[in-house]
Amino acid sequence: MHRLPAGAAAAAALLKGGRPNKRIRVYDCRHQDLPSKVLETRGLDFHGFLQIVRTCFDIDLHESFVLATTDKTLLDYGLFDELQDECTLYLWQHKDQTLPTATEKNIMFTPHYDTLIKSGTHEYYAENQKALPYALAELVDNSLSATAKNKGLRTIEIRLVFDKALGKHGVLVLDNGCGMTSNQLNNWAVYRLSKFTRQSSTFSSEKEGYVRPDDVPRSLNSDISYFGVGGKQAAFFIGDSVRMISKPWNSPYVHELALSKEDFQRKEENNEDVYTGRIVSRMPCDPSQITDDERFLHDVVGEESGKQSFTVVVITGILPEHVNYLKQDFEEWTRELAHIYHYYIHGSNGNVLSQPHCPRRNPTQKIDILVTLREKSPKSPISLNLRDVNNDMQTLYINAAADTFEFMANTGDDGKVEGVLRYHPFLYDRETYPKDPCASQASDNDDSDDYVSDAGARGKKDIFECFWNGRLIPYTTVSEFDWCSRPKKVSDLPAECFSRLSGVLFTNDKFSVSTNKLKFMELELKLKNKETIFTPILKDQQKFSKRGNIEKEFMQWIQNCHERYDKQVKFVGFKGTTTRTDV
Amino acid sequence: MHRLPAGAAAAAALLKGGRPNKRIRVYDCRHQDLPSKVLETRGLDFHGFLQIVRTCFDIDLHESFVLATTDKTLLDYGLFDELQDECTLYLWQHKDQTLPTATEKNIMFTPHYDTLIKSGTHEYYAENQKALPYALAELVDNSLSATAKNKGLRTIEIRLVFDKALGKHGVLVLDNGCGMTSNQLNNWAVYRLSKFTRQSSTFSSEKEGYVRPDDVPRSLNSDISYFGVGGKQAAFFIGDSVRMISKPWNSPYVHELALSKEDFQRKEENNEDVYTGRIVSRMPCDPSQITDDERFLHDVVGEESGKQSFTVVVITGILPEHVNYLKQDFEEWTRELAHIYHYYIHGSNGNVLSQPHCPRRNPTQKIDILVTLREKSPKSPISLNLRDVNNDMQTLYINAAADTFEFMANTGDDGKVEGVLRYHPFLYDRETYPKDPCASQASDNDDSDDYVSDAGARGKKDIFECFWNGRLIPYTTVSEFDWCSRPKKVSDLPAECFSRLSGVLFTNDKFSVSTNKLKFMELELKLKNKETIFTPILKDQQKFSKRGNIEKEFMQWIQNCHERYDKQVKFVGFKGTTTRTDV
Numbered sequence A, B: 001m002h003r004l005p006a007g008a009a010a011a012a013a014l015l016k017g018g019r020p021n022k023r024i025r026v027y028d029c030r031h032q033d034l035p036s037k038v039l040e041t042r043g044l045d046f047h048g049f050l051q052i053v054r055t056c057f058d059i060d061l062h063e064s065f066v067l068a069t070t071d072k073t074l075l076d077y078g079l080f081d082e083l084q085d086e087c088t089l090y091l092w093q094h095k096d097q098t099l100p101t102a103t104e105k106n107i108m109f110t111p112h113y114d115t116l117i118k119s120g121t122h123e124y125y126a127e128n129q130k131a132l133p134y135a136l137a138e139l140v141d142n143s144l145s146a147t148a149k150n151k152g153l154r155t156i157e158i159r160l161v162f163d164k165a166l167g168k169h170g171v172l173v174l175d176n177g178c179g180m181t182s183n184q185l186n187n188w189a190v191y192r193l194s195k196f197t198r199q200s201s202t203f204s205s206e207k208e209g210y211v212r213p214d215d216v217p218r219s220l221n222s223d224i225s226y227f228g229v230g231g232k233q234a235a236f237f238i239g240d241s242v243r244m245i246s247k248p249w250n251s252p253y254v255h256e257l258a259l260s261k262e263d264f265q266r267k268e269e270n271n272e273d274v275y276t277g278r279i280v281s282r283m284p285c286d287p288s289q290i291t292d293d294e295r296f297l298h299d300v301v302g303e304e305s306g307k308q309s310f311t312v313v314v315i316t317g318i319l320p321e322h323v324n325y326l327k328q329d330f331e332e333w334t335r336e337l338a339h340i341y342h343y344y345i346h347g348s349n350g351n352v353l354s355q356p357h358c359p360r361r362n363p364t365q366k367i368d369i370l371v372t373l374r375e376k377s378p379k380s381p382i383s384l385n386l387r388d389v390n391n392d393m394q395t396l397y398i399n400a401a402a403d404t405f406e407f408m409a410n411t412g413d414d415g416k417v418e419g420v421l422r423y424h425p426f427l428y429d430r431e432t433y434p435k436d437p438c439a440s441q442a443s444d445n446d447d448s449d450d451y452v453s454d455a456g457a458r459g460k461k462d463i464f465e466c467f468w469n470g471r472l473i474p475y476t477t478v479s480e481f482d483w484c485s486r487p488k489k490v491s492d493l494p495a496e497c498f499s500r501l502s503g504v505l506f507t508n509d510k511f512s513v514s515t516n517k518l519k520f521m522e523l524e525l526k527l528k529n530k531e532t533i534f535t536p537i538l539k540d541q542q543k544f545s546k547r548g549n550i551e552k553e554f555m556q557w558i559q560n561c562h563e564r565y566d567k568q569v570k571f572v573g574f575k576g577t578t579t580r581t582d583v
């Protein structure tokens, strides 16, 4: 069957003005085999169209016939003008005839453009204002992937320009990564096209077969692009238009692609194909594409000179509440980002404050993640390297730990987990388990301390924070494992010790996460599966022994921690008895 | 600029076989204004193409020139054959020339078909196997919306056919709702097209302006279609193909539309437009469309006779683990569905077991939600009306309550909440707060009872389950409000009383939920906002007094509950002291 190219025809008709031409498929229901023809309405009114129908379907002058929609509404003068382009009509002898056989109608069902512009709106949000750091994280994820093969320093900058003197408000993410060819930039815009499904390039032989990176400690492999949605979702969550500026390695040109809500709406109103766009290629430092609204781009374009490759994501039309949050809660969200990328920034041992110049801190490659904020003068610009954040939760846990216990786990299907448990002792008159400095504001009815004090230092909190390919997945925590939970049978060790544990799990990407990277899909399920084997990594030997019984090793370790580090007996308060008026 | 219709051209070329025709846009970079032309490669090798370029761009025979890609790779014999249809080339005088001005290239970025088929995969899942009931719920949501205006009984059936004798495994959802016209069926397939953005119909005047339903008790308005994604997401989460069969009210025809992963893949491989499909229209009871794989449809099509309107969603290619879960955990997931739709099934007072024939139970309209399971003989078919489920959490809470306290809240922006608190007294030797019969299996390390016993009957659980337009949003609970939390200052009332509360919140859709309807976006935030005013609904007056102080009324009520219903003093056990080996 012949397919009518949607959109295009309607657009062409509109351009001509006046009564638009419509292509209408007419099925002849007077015949068993339902012959059909596509007729055009160009310049015709209903009467004229009926003449055409009569001619095309060889209907004798003495024969009568009716035209009806697929839902059997009879057509008349008024309705004829309201017919949509590419609709289907049935030609009947009289209006009560039944369909002699099934008819077919071709349709198009291209996803609505809300697919792109609304995909993030409902997903990053989760009961609090913390959504924005996770949206920014999607862009940092992309920059980490793009800089993975850098020879030298990897630089990622989140640049906030909230100064009317420089144009609209802008949120920019810049990196010195590999950049994108114009085909890759095209692919960037395709929702749900991932590195696993991607194929096209200018040359068919250049198919980008995806190669899994090798195993590295803590799975810090920078391979955190997965679903083909992150960049778009994040950009349209933060603002209403996004411009990508990218220069690929080995190309003399810079490519630009801009998408905006306004463009999508306009194209839809004009019945144009919404998923069309334009990639501009230009020489580096050519400012000709910069609009007055985006004057701040003069700096950005100026910086292009001498860069081998780079990518800049420019988001504008920022929601006012986002601008407020980014300005007012600067410390909170940068702290959260420092938490998410803790091990990328500080290396696999994390931010050990007592050894600030330890060479092991960044075993592979240096990654700078900078945040800069420029508000209107006289406010002076702020600049922060996330490496200098010293109060993210991982930093607190690492530095409050008296001792650590490391382990590994392997699932049946190549899933790999590294784990660290940390002991936070009781010292003199208080627990040293770190408190989240922001938590009390966020969930104010959770800190009814007296209520849960028996649950100990950790309170209701789960033990483990979880990292996936080295990046924090913020909404999944793992409470504990069988082998590290308080034993049911009475033991010498006070129960409180088990609540002095914090922990981290590092998984590779054989564990899957949700599209917004906020949650693991089935981490606990997989870890609790019988095929998953935990092995302790014993310090003395600096290797893990296949035969080491993890529960035994752990119990020894925690017993040891308690004896060596807890500095005072804590008395469990006498509760008294409660009485009430009798019934 | 002229746009090349994607896909179509390539497909046409492929059909012809041999060297495919490619349309290539060539920019002439020798001139400042970059004139460009689209050339076709039909039948040409590189040499032939160069001749054409020379002619089209008026290049003298003694002039030399080069052709390069947009990334400045020079073209040669080999690369020429690998060029993709619709690519762009630059024509240079020599290879080191720079771009005189920015060039533009038109692109298409239609979302990948994974948008449809993978959208659910990562979203319904959440650390457990409970994902499936929520996917089925999306289909029930649609059926509830579709039957909202039914005159008589509203019937929704989830029919599971797991009997090889009847074809492939099938999950069907049938309803006697309003059905869909062929245009509505077309719209159903458009991802992210919602009732708020929908426009087209055969006639432009028939635009379906969305009308917000009136306020009804508990917001049981059946208006639970919101994002334009649910049906597709659910279908492709459950299986790999879906067929919609629908007869709209007032039409003599039944319309069918089938989508499948296989079709999408095939179309992509053939470079065809993936978002094309075919709606078949036929007379009711016409079995001509049924394939052997879907023999179970003979029954379904047979049942069409006499039905004014209906919709059937037929999902096949069911993942084996889903089949197992649906069979083995039949009780669990039907119980969860009964929980989700509790107030639709039982009416606004819920399932009060002591008054089984109370006429107030279904004040508006009867809604039957049936689940039937047909396995291969000799297993006999199972059929369950969700109304007969008596152990879903809401049923347990309602029937274990000694008394209730009702209230209302209004937010500044028309958000409406109704709320109920229930008191579950201490009786003789135990708390009567209902335990979730399935919970102990699901999260086995949460029931360390002794640990949290001081938190009381409710344990760590939040007080409120939350319903949105009458339908449970399973992953959002609200812990408590200021006015119903245990006062900080000492009072006569024992602290345990505050943990004998369960509750329900019913919101209207001024509160927003996540696209998968698993979570509210900012319920607590909105409820804790100062503009949100809570008012008690006092029983005696059967009305709510604007001036009633909710905290005072609540405290009176709970005091009263304690005095009237708690039947014995509970002694808080003496804990003893814990000692440890000295350091």
Ligand SMILES: Nc1ncnc2c1ncn2[C@@H]1O[C@H](COP(=O)(O)OP(=O)(O)OP(=O)(O)O)[C@@H](O)[C@H]1O
Residues within 6 Å of the ligand: A138, A141, A142, A143, A146, A175, A177, A178, A179, A180, A184, A187, A188, A193, A194, A195, A224, A225, A226, A227, A228, A229, A230, A231, A232, A233, A311, A515
């Ligand atoms: N900063 C960048 N530098 C180079 N390429 C980039 C950059 N950002 C995005 N890309 C390319 O665009 C593609 C699409 O990015 P997007 O974030 O939308 O999805 P994704 O990263 O593939 O998957 P995910 O949904 O997991 O984020 C990436 O796969 C990558 O090839």
Ligand SMILES: Nc1ncnc2c1ncn2[C@@H]1O[C@H](COP(=O)(O)OP(=O)(O)OP(=O)(O)O)[C@@H](O)[C@H]1O
Residues within 6 Å of the ligand: B138, B141, B142, B143, B146, B175, B177, B178, B179, B180, B184, B187, B188, B193, B194, B195, B224, B225, B226, B227, B228, B229, B230, B231, B232, B233, B311, B515
């Ligand atoms: N059983 C049904 N009967 C009649 N119309 C239906 C039925 N199921 C779906 N539809 C129509 O198809 C549309 C798309 O359904 P879908 O579930 O995919 O999205 P939605 O219900 O609009 O939004 P949501 O994402 O909230 O589910 C619905 O809005 C409705 O008009």
Ligand SMILES: [Mg+2]
Residues within 6 Å of the ligand: A138, A141, A142, A224, A225, A226, A229, A230, A231
């Ligand atoms: Mg990404």
Ligand SMILES: [Mg+2]
Residues within 6 Å of the ligand: B138, B141, B142, B224, B225, B226, B229, B230, B231
């Ligand atoms: Mg729906």
